[in-house]
Amino acid sequence: MNTAQKSLRDKPVARWSALIIVSITMFCGYFFTDVMSPLKPLLEKDLGWTSGDYGWFTSAYGWFNVFFFMLFIGGIILDKVGARITGLLASGIMVIGASLKYYAIANTFPEGATILGHSKQVALAALGFAIFGTGVEIMGITVSKIIVRWFKGYEMALAMGLQVAVARIGTLLAMAAPLRIVDYFHGNIAAPLAFCLVLLIIGFLSYFVYIVMDKKLEASMEKVEDGQESDSEEGFSFKDLKAVFANRGFWYIAILCVLFYSSVFPFLKYATDFFINKFGMAPERAGDLPGLLPLGTLFLTPIFGGIYDKVGKGATIMIIGSILLVLIHGLFAVEGLTNVTLAVILVLLLGVALSLVPSAMWPSVAKIIPEKQLGTAFSMIFWVQNWGLMGVPLLIGVVLEKFCITSAPGAEKVTYNYHIPMLIFMGFGVLSVVFAFLLKNADKKKGYGLELPNMKK
Numbered sequence: 001m002n003t004a005q006k007s008l009r010d011k012p013v014a015r016w017s018a019l020i021i022v023s024i025t026m027f028c029g030y031f032f033t034d035v036m037s038p039l040k041p042l043l044e045k046d047l048g049w050t051s052g053d054y055g056w057f058t059s060a061y062g063w064f065n066v067f068f069f070m071l072f073i074g075g076i077i078l079d080k081v082g083a084r085i086t087g088l089l090a091s092g093i094m095v096i097g098a099s100l101k102y103y104a105i106a107n108t109f110p111e112g113a114t115i116l117g118h119s120k121q122v123a124l125a126a127l128g129f130a131i132f133g134t135g136v137e138i139m140g141i142t143v144s145k146i147i148v149r150w151f152k153g154y155e156m157a158l159a160m161g162l163q164v165a166v167a168r169i170g171t172l173l174a175m176a177a178p179l180r181i182v183d184y185f186h187g188n189i190a191a192p193l194a195f196c197l198v199l200l201i202i203g204f205l206s207y208f209v210y211i212v213m214d215k216k217l218e219a220s221m222e223k224v225e226d227g228q229e230s231d232s233e234e235g236f237s238f239k240d241l242k243a244v245f246a247n248r249g250f251w252y253i254a255i256l257c258v259l260f261y262s263s264v265f266p267f268l269k270y271a272t273d274f275f276i277n278k279f280g281m282a283p284e285r286a287g288d289l290p291g292l293l294p295l296g297t298l299f300l301t302p303i304f305g306g307i308y309d310k311v312g313k314g315a316t317i318m319i320i321g322s323i324l325l326v327l328i329h330g331l332f333a334v335e336g337l338t339n340v341t342l343a344v345i346l347v348l349l350l351g352v353a354l355s356l357v358p359s360a361m362w363p364s365v366a367k368i369i370p371e372k373q374l375g376t377a378f379s380m381i382f383w384v385q386n387w388g389l390m391g392v393p394l395l396i397g398v399v400l401e402k403f404c405i406t407s408a409p410g411a412e413k414v415t416y417n418y419h420i421p422m423l424i425f426m427g428f429g430v431l432s433v434v435f436a437f438l439l440k441n442a443d444k445k446k447g448y449g450l451e452l453p454n455m456k457k
Ligand SMILES: NCCCC[C@H](N)C(=O)NCC(=O)O
Pocket: 030, 033, 034, 137, 140, 164, 167, 261, 265, 358, 382, 385
């Protein structure tokens, strides 16, 4: 290819700059997603929430995505009108949802005011989180497609890994910062949300810079004579949907996705409380331990992504990550194992698992599904995954409240035994292993190329 035929995506500086910009928006989204997790004990102590309230509120993240098919709608919009408008809409929705959630937590409401059997505060916070969850998930599929658009044939898995790594810095801050921010603002539980809301607005504004870059990319692609990489996609069609549904590899990846993530992200929602209850950690420091999880993934996700780009072995990487899950949650479930050093090691290992599987899973989707159906495919995978992100935190909240309370009724501080929740997380790990093997098997039969490198020679 001579210089005249190059499009903007062929210039490393341009494609990495595009990646940095969209990663900032995702970073802010991930921060907000988990910012309430370390606050669970405080929500119970200061605002009178129960574990059931917390589980219900946390599950709201997936409500609209699952029941109103917002991810499908987002995927269709993405394939029809492209990443520029979809991304802007999605990050705007994130800001609106986050503002409502902040309003709910920052205010007090008349006692006894309930909506759907929960206090007005819990219900409004949940509604805000549901709106936010729609925005951040649609943003997730948009960013996945943006990366494919800029990096296909280049360092695609590395780029996806780096984007996820930057997003996970958001998760890390969400674990480590909120209790410190609350402390700094003299016990104000809403302060971390306000801080995060400001970041989300910055993420929204930074997306305008990406829009300018995307326009330039399009113009440069139009100049490329053969137009082979042009974004002249046909957009969503029901034929595409049927094609994606008929693809066995797609289903294995989607089911692996929901199982794997069900035992990681919902775990994070309860991790601070778990470490306080099982390992006797001081509440002010207990968020630091789950914070180690995203820390490890920062470095490892891009490294494993780079290995997949150069060496391949995508399906095998997913199997190893899933086996790790079983071991980790299995050990967490063992009663009497309360050594903090062991907890640190297990959290770090969970970080390894959370690097292995995503670094191979997301680029593998682009191998199984043709590019013009990718928006649809990512949105369907995220839809399946959202059942888990919605249902599992709710399940754990209910299980905790019904079967795991160890304190006396009416005690000032409620304490829990996390044995059953950990067994539930382990169960998801076991099923992940099964589906990772099924995926590898399908790859052998259908030749998706999951075990092959991503990079063109
Ligand atoms: N706490 C963030 C949830 C992100 C869900 C999202 N659909 C996703 O799977 N992102 C990829 C990842 O590995 O984070």
